[in-house]
Amino acid sequence: MGRNRLAGGMMTILVTGATGNVGRNVVDLLLRAGVEVRATSRDPAALDLPAEVDVRRADLTEPETFAQAFQGVEKIFLYNQPAGIDGVLSAAKAAGVRYVVLLSSLAAAGRDPDHWIARWHLAVEHAIERSGLQWTFVRPGAFAVNSLLWAPDIKQGRPVRLHYAQSYLSSIHERDIAEVSTCALLQEGHAGARYHLSGGDSITQAEQVALIGKAIGRELEIEDVTGDDVRAELRERFAPRLRELIREGVISPSDPPGIIETRVRYYLEALDGPAEIDGTVERVLGKPARTFAEWAVDHRADFTN
Numbered sequence: 652m653g654r655n656r657l658a659g660g661m662m663t664i665l666v667t668g669a670t671g672n673v674g675r676n677v678v679d680l681l682l683r684a685g686v687e688v689r690a691t692s693r694d695p696a697a698l699d700l701p702a703e704v705d706v707r708r709a710d711l712t713e714p715e716t717f718a719q720a721f722q723g724v725e726k727i728f729l730y731n732q733p734a735g736i737d738g739v740l741s742a743a744k745a746a747g748v749r750y751v752v753l754l755s756s757l758a759a760a761g762r763d764p765d766h767w768i769a770r771w772h773l774a775v776e777h778a779i780e781r782s783g784l785q786w787t788f789v790r791p792g793a794f795a796v797n798s799l800l801w802a803p804d805i806k807q808g809r810p811v812r813l814h815y816a817q818s819y820l821s822s823i824h825e826r827d828i829a830e831v832s833t834c835a836l837l838q839e840g841h842a843g844a845r846y847h848l849s850g851g852d853s854i855t856q857a858e859q860v861a862l863i864g865k866a867i868g869r870e871l872e873i874e875d876v877t878g879d880d881v882r883a884e885l886r887e888r889f890a891p892r893l894r895e896l897i898r899e900g901v902i903s904p905s906d907p908p909g910i911i912e913t914r915v916r917y918y919l920e921a922l923d924g925p926a927e928i929d930g931t932v933e934r935v936l937g938k939p940a941r942t943f944a945e946w947a948v949d950h951r952a953d954f955t956n
Contacts, residue, residue, distance in 0.1 A: 663687040668730030672796050676829030677728050691720050714738025721746035729753045733774040740782040750785045752835045757792040767902045787835040791848040795822035795946040805954045813856045816875040818921035821853040824941040831935050846931050851940035853925035866947040885911050
């Protein structure tokens with residue numbers, strides 16, 4: 652961990668995506684550290700943030716809206732949005748911003764740089780590298796909060812439908828992502844780092860459901876879904892998002908079948924056994940990454956009526 656920059660005086664940090672799972676935690680951590688926090692939104696009135704947060708209207712797809720929001724800002728926590736990124740970074744430099752911490756994705760370091768998730772994040776990473784600003788890229792893998800997809804079945808007492816229930820995940824707590832990001836914002840020594848983040852354990856999805864059951868005091872049933880049934884459910888689940896990505900030009904109309912097959916291949920490869928736990932969280936924070944059991948306890952209210 653680097654030396655804390657706050658000793659030299661107050662600074663203002665702008666947080667985009669401030670109501671997201673990670674961004675909201677970043678806001679809280681910065682406020683606790685005594686930083687002046689500014690947040691942006693397309694609709695500031697809709698943000699539910701602490702009163703001391705300075706909220707401004709700005710849209711990452713409309714770079715001109717950031718000219719005023721960046722005034723007096725030294726550092727940015729940036730949510731990934733390729734549309735308009737060059738203009739946003741130009742406005743940041745013009746306003747005197749010097750440092751960007753980007754919430755990227757482990758897909759950016761993956762074996763398939765042509766996959767749309769990798770392309771989406773690499774486009775922003777490369778723009779930041781060209782910008783001349785200092786940067787840190789935070790690249791988490793699977794988010795533990797994705798497990799909230801199981802909440803409706805759990806609340807209704809139905810078996811939880813799992814795609815390849817015995818596939819392994821190292822799901823990371825959003826709080827760990829936020830703490831690593833906050834360290835990069837507040838301390839020196841993180842410039843140029845690409846932090847690959849995993850959770851504190853690698854367990855099967857079936858085991859994750861069992862840990863949620865333990866957290867809420869109920870034994871939960873699962874249904875193991877495989878093969879073409881998985882493909883059909885993924886097509887239905889992803890259809891709205893894929894249509895949106897096609898409209899935005901992120902993917903082409905011919906891409907969705909390949910995207911579905913990539914996801915199925917991911918599940919199949921994850922059947923081989925536990926993934927190696929990356930130690931980045933512990934190296935940066937000085938403590939181990941939270942386990943899925945800890946995440947389940949923190950979120951037990953999300954799985955109960």
